[in-house]
Amino acid sequence: MLFLPLAASTAILPYFHSVENLKWNREYIEIVAMDFGIKSTLFDEYLVHDMWLMATGIIFILFCMWLYTKSLFLTMVTIIGIVFSLGIAYFLYVLVFELKFFPFMNLLAIVVAIGIGSDDAFIFCKVWFKMKQEEKDRSLTHLLTDTFHHAFVSIFVTTLTTSVAFMASYVSSVTAICCFSIFAGTAVIANFLLMVTWFPACLIIWEKSCFSKDGISQSLFFTCLNGGYCSRIISSPINMLTWPKCSTVDKLWNSREKYLLNCVINLRYLWITILSGIAVGSIVIVLFYPKLKLPDSEDFQLFASSHPFEKYDFIYKDHFYFHRESCNSESNYELPLRFVFGVLPTDNGDHLDPTNLGTLELDPEFNMSDPISQVWLLKFCKNLKREPFFKAMMGPLLPNCYIETFLKSMQRTCSDFMSGQDRSPCCKSSIFPFSPDVFDKCIIQEMADIYETPSEFLIPGVAGPKFSKDENPTIKAVVVEYVSNYSYSMSYDVMNEFFNEVETFMNKQLTTAPKGMQSGWFVSELKFYDLQKELATSTMYAILLSMGLALAVLLFSTLNFLISFYAILTITFSIFVTIAVFVLLGWKLNILESVAISTAIGLTVDFSLHYSVNYRLCPSNLLNNRQAATSFALSYMAGPALMAAITTGAAGAFMLPSFILPYIKIGMFLVIVMSVSWLYATFFLGSLLATIGPQNHFGQFSYSKLYRRLKGKPSRDRIRSQPTNSSISDTQELETLTDKSLKTLSKSSQKSYKCGVSHNRVLSDQSPSATSAITIIMADEY
Structure with a gap:
């Protein structure tokens, strides 16, 4: 043990960095721990230093969004919208709500906003491209109307459930958790408002800038959906900003989507068995043994366990009498x-x-x-x-x-x-x-x-x-x-x-x-005990409240008890599996972990809600076949959900090399929660819907007054959707959807079907909560 004649202050920070660069092993002597009294100061320094890891993750997300949207313009628009949503949330937090305390935990809302914002952008672009493919002769106004009606339901439901999941953490008496719930919930709502105003407007600007009146591509900055062929490359430095939509890339992506649909539907019994078993085992781990334990140390760990400062605080300091005497440890207090x-x-x-x-x-x-x-x-x-x-x-x-x-x-x-x-x-x-x-x-x-x-x-x-x-x-x-x-x-x-x-x-x-x-x-002397007790009770209350609100939103949006129950079951399994992984990694329910669990609820619900809502958006002529309805939901949402999981999870993976523990845990948390939630939403919920999903409007309710009102008035889409040279009639469309094709869809293990969207609507057979977004779906062989 060595005492240095140096005062424990920020002035010795340069000295620590010089010691840090020395070799700590000299034959028979090794420096295993040290205490310079600058733990908080060093944490603040590392907090800024490791921001480059978060910046690297954001750059990777930019690349993935560029790859998916085929447009740098839409990618930048999405990032700007996310930045604006965080700025609006901070403005409301400081100037409107007049909150003076801004804890470190609020930085986690940045990653949450990136994940939710990119997810909404992926959904909007996916629906827009499908509408363009199926309704080539429609005007931009009609295309945007159809896209908006279809995407709005999924985006609104996920935003509502995610925001209430964050707001539910306000029941906690821990100040940091309450502040995080307010900031994160506000950021999610602000992001939603921008995604239904800012992003559609930019999408129209992007589309109009793609082609001239004669249909020839005229933009160098915008890359457009041009019949599946690569855009013409003009020799100019600005072409480095474009990502052409090549048929090779599309075929590769479509083949993966086709394989995913077959894997979910044809192996549905296997997925239900395996994932249910994992979920049951996770419930045992979380609730019985070894259980999610409360913190047993007053020292808040700031760095990785291998850091010499943390080794001193958690391993060595209690071995010294001078420390026990000064701190009134358990032996004499x-x-x-x-x-x-x-x-x-x-x-x-x-x-x-x-x-x-x-x-x-x-x-x-x-x-x-x-x-x-x-x-x-x-x-x-x-x-x-x-x-x-x-x-x-x-x-x-x-x-x-x-x-x-x-x-x-x-x-x-x-x-x-x-x-x-x-x-x-x-x-x-x-x-x-x-x-x-x-x-x-x-x-x-x-x-x-x-x-x-x-x-x-x-x-x-x-x-x-x-x-x-x-x-x-x-x-x-x-x-x-x-x-x-x-x-004590x-x-x-x-x-x-x-x-x-x-x-x-x-x-x-x-x-x-x-x-x-x-x-x-x-x-x-109950401060630490109060923290433990509050974390144990408020976290559980927040989970139950979030799940209850998510179920209420699901019932309100789908009006189907079975679909809502399957989605909540999937979300519950995802939460337990995620927490079980935390337990196996040795995490304890401290403040950061409690915030992470609250955030996990908000992020986990998204994918399951996307699939559930789109299962209900499937037209009635497909609802008599579970596999066809599930294939429709997956074909619309599997791609955006996968990209959202990859981008958000990768952003967390880039934070793992950090020196400070909060960044490391946030990174691990994002990787785990994105992987588990996407896996269970796609394979478990998809398998449930394909196996025992409601069909023929079983368990479906409706708003009777709105239903009669919509049914009594002529549909404007029926009036304007007259057969033209470029469109087909309702009869011709329905004739392609024969019983034979549906039967083949349910039994085929080698073929995959692509759900296309027609411009003719069916209002009378749909749930009034989603009637304006429902379209006739064609099941065409790939």
Whole structure:
């Protein structure tokens, strides 16, 4: 062990960096841990230094979006929309909500906004391209209307569920979690507003810039969907900004999508069995063994476990006597018993600002001079000393339960033979319980005598009566304090046993307390225990509230109980599998982990909701065949969901080489939650819908008034969708969808079908919540 003659301050940060670059192994000696007292300062430095990892992830997301949308313009528009949504959220957070505290956890909302924003952009582009392919002769207005109606449902439902999942964390009493819930939920809502206004407008600008009136591509900056062929490359430096839509790339992507559809539908029983088994095992891991454990250290880990600062704090420091002595560790620190009367247990400070502690509120009913209160407090102290958690103390316990000391002092003789002083009425001439006048006068003299005791015998603490500061001081509060036979522990079970035992005693005593003493309460060194307890309860409440709100949104949007139940089951399995992976990795439910779980709920619901909503958007003529309806939902959403999972997961993977633990855990969290949620949404939910999904409108409800209103009016699409040279009639379209083709679809293990969207609508057979977005779907062989 080596002590350096250096002060633990930010001034030695350069010295640490020089030591950091030295070899720590010299034959038989190795430096395994160190403590320079600059842990927080170094964390702030690494926090800025490792931002390049996040920037690298954003660049990768840009590349993936460019690859998928085939347009650098749309890619930049999406990123700008994400930046705008974060800016709007920060503006509302600081200037409108007037929140002063901005915790580090809020930075996680950046990754959330990137994942959700790119997901919405992928969905909008996917629907737009499909509409263009199927409705080549329609105007941009009609194309945008059809695209907007179809994409709006998925984007709105996922935005609503994701935002309420974040907002549900507001039930927590942990300030950092509450602030994160507000900022993340606001960012999601702002992103939605931009995706239904900013992005469609930019999409039209992009489309109009692609072609001239004669249909010839005229833009160098915009790359357009041009019949599946590569755009003409003109020799110009700006062509480096384009990503031509080559048929080879399209065929490769379409073959993967075709393979995915076949894999889900043909192996559906296998996927249900395997993924259900994994989910059941995860439930056992999370709830039974080894379980999601609460933190057992007050030290908040900032760096990786291999860092010398963390090794000292978590492994070596408790081996040194000087550290145990200074920190009052478990071996010599008994938990205090503090009972407060006269102060109301209310927190009127700003719960979202940890620096605002509020003001003290006194109990207007408190009256210590009342004889009944004197008798009850004396009895309370005697009962306390008979409890098993009470520990006898040595020395003069003068102020600990001051009523006992005061009662003894009142047994003195009224005449002092040494000084000749007359102590009346503060002597044995007064009978307990004392009258209010005698009590108020004598208690001041008694406490003055106590505090004149030499410090070798008594060091006044928080115990005893607390007086007002007016001319005639009176007792405004009383603190009774002793020590317990419980030692301070970071174990939740030990501290919970201590708290419940003392709290039960306190509540029992208050049942017999007079009116002026009934607002008393118990407190001890319970800050870390309170954090543990709040994390355990509020995280569970947030999960249950988020799942309930997600189910309500699903029922509202699909109006089908079975589809909603399957989606919630999938989301529940995804959450348990994700948390089980965290448990196996050794994570404990600290603040960062609680925020991660809340974020996991918000991110996990997206993919399942996309598939569920699009299963309902499938037209009624396909709903009599589960495999056809599932194929429709997957064909629309599998691509965007996969790209969203890849981009968000990759952004997390780029953060893994970081020096600081929060970045590492955020990266691991994003990789795990994206992988698990996409896997279960695509393979488990897709298999469920293909196997036992509702068909022929089974379990489907409707808004009867809206339904009759829509049915009674002629559809404007029926009026404007007259057969032309470039379109086919309803009869011709329906003839292609024969029973033979549906039968082949359900049994084929080698063929895949592509769902195309027609411009003719069917309003009467659809759920009114989605009627404006429903189109006739063709099942054509690939």
